[in-house]
Amino acid sequence: MASFEIIGGKRLKGDIYPQGAKNEALQILCAVLLTPEPVTIHNVPDIIDVNKLIELLKDFGVKVEKTGESTYLFEAKNVNIAFLETDSFKKKAAALRGSIMILGPLLARFGKAKMPKPGGDKIGRRRLDTHFLGFEQLGAKFSYDSGDSFYQIDASNLKGCYMLLDEASVTGTANVVMAAVLAKGKTTIYNAACEPYLQQLCSMLNRMGAKISGIGSNLLTIEGVDSLGGTAHTILPDMIEIGSFIGMAGMTSSEVTIKNCRIDMLGIIPTIFRRLGIKMEFRGDDIHIPSQDSYEIETFIDGSILTISDAIWPGFTPDLMSIALVVATQAKGSALIHQKMFESRLFFVDKLIDMGAQIILCDPHRATVIGLNKQIPLRGIQMTSPDIRAGVALLIAALSANGKSTIHNIEQIDRGYQNIDTRLNALGAEIRRIS
Known part of the structure; x- marks a missing residue:
């Protein structure tokens, strides 16, 4: 079984190309x-x-x-x-x-x-x-x-x-x-x-x-x-990878340009990450995310807590709910994450809680996230990837955390993300693949 060792706390910079969907x-x-x-x-x-x-x-x-x-x-x-x-x-x-x-x-x-x-x-x-x-x-x-x-x-x-x-x-x-x-x-x-x-x-x-x-x-x-x-x-560029990179850039205060995104096919994905406070700029078919020292979650018009839920297209894809949840942990403000489609997809939040995130798992489908506003960095821990999307959410958390994190069972991540360690290391990450 292979694992990733990640030294977190590094700001990334550069261009990255999404894989095929x-x-x-x-x-x-x-x-x-x-x-x-x-x-x-x-x-x-x-x-x-x-x-x-x-x-x-x-x-x-x-x-x-x-x-x-x-x-x-x-x-x-x-x-x-x-x-x-x-x-x-x-x-x-x-x-x-x-x-x-x-x-x-x-x-x-x-x-x-x-x-x-x-x-x-x-x-x-x-x-x-x-x-x-x-x-x-x-x-x-x-x-x-x-x-x-x-x-x-x-x-x-x-x-x-x-x-x-x-x-x-x-x-x-x-x-x-x-x-x-x-x-x-x-x-x-x-x-x-x-x-x-x-x-x-x-x-x-x-x-x-x-x-x-x-x-x-x-x-x-x-x-x-x-x-x-x-x-x-x-094949289209992978919208899930694009959303993952947007979330990663915001959470690690990185300046990243995601190239050739087919923005016309991303639907509501950029809008949801903007509601989480992440700034972005469309440059032709590229998405540029500037470095942000903090980002603030929007509220609804009446001031109530933002709810992010998955839905059939053109709603927000369930494959990005794990990413939205982990991004919210370092935002200013709170959000309710409502994963409707899969009853076991939120069970990875115990690892985030161990890292210092403030999350209340309400039931198998809902979690309330109280953002730390980057005032209290997450801390590196050992953890195991339960599925493809949770695995990348944990990788993003590890990239933003203080110290060293180890993620086991990365075969789950490799099922859906092509050479993710090599591509992120090219941006300045420190990820080491070990047996």
Whole structure:
């Protein structure tokens, strides 16, 4: 197990480039299974979860060629559907939550699929009902074997229909869309997710020959086609990493410029960090954060405490709630952090309390943060990363703290952040990776 040793209290300075978006990459890479023709993907992040998915595609017989630093060519001409029956598939798919998104393409193109219960972060219940209810409405027959935790789906006759999704799940919508593009007839999906990742996927599918309208809204209409062709696609910069860097700069009093952010696709993210008191300036498509000795949390118009809560797009993404919470610990003022979607995502706050933060964990979903206004620095401690986003929140806390911190289980951080120690050290951080 690897760990980070961090010497905190250093101001960072310089430019940093965000990686390609992890959550988009997991959808886009699965979509290459929809066509036998070549698909080129640019700006693919070099992170554990994405690399595991690429290896899984190779195991299916997909030809994969790395043609540039972050560019891959995929050709799913000879897909070995029998790989679904192997112990290797069960082991690899169960270790990666993103593997669930191979189902839609496999059902659309080959009429059948199976999937072990996928893994991922331990952040609370993450149900898969939206995926399977959508497949069933398209005509798939679904069964679950509790003995070996395998989902089995027969989709030999997918037909378009009207469906109202039970929740606006991003991965659920993506899976159903990928299944519907090759189904017979018209599919209408209401209460669809409309995150930029989903917009990117739908635009890519249309370039491949799909007929999807309503992109960017929660009402998608899909006219089924007989086949899809190849295309080229560029993955967006990772909005979660961009938000993490904004929070890090504010908390460490650093002057940082985040380059090539696709600001038009960030939604409310910059606004939320401004409400936490962090100043920023848009310079073309770059975000410049000046060094701030202090930052103050806004209140609501009536003077009541600011509440930051996660919501479906265009609301604030749940993946940045951990970052917002840690940033609030050194602000002037107080905030209520309301994590609605995952009941275990706030359980990392005990580490922040050990570091000296003033946080009241009200229940599994809510925490009240009383900001220290940078008057009492956090102190370095030993801790363990419970999941990707909490791990980076703890890393940001350690960068701002006095003394040395050690974060264990950094494989969780590596799952979602590409060479994070190397890139932050280039800005002046002191992070050492140890075994």
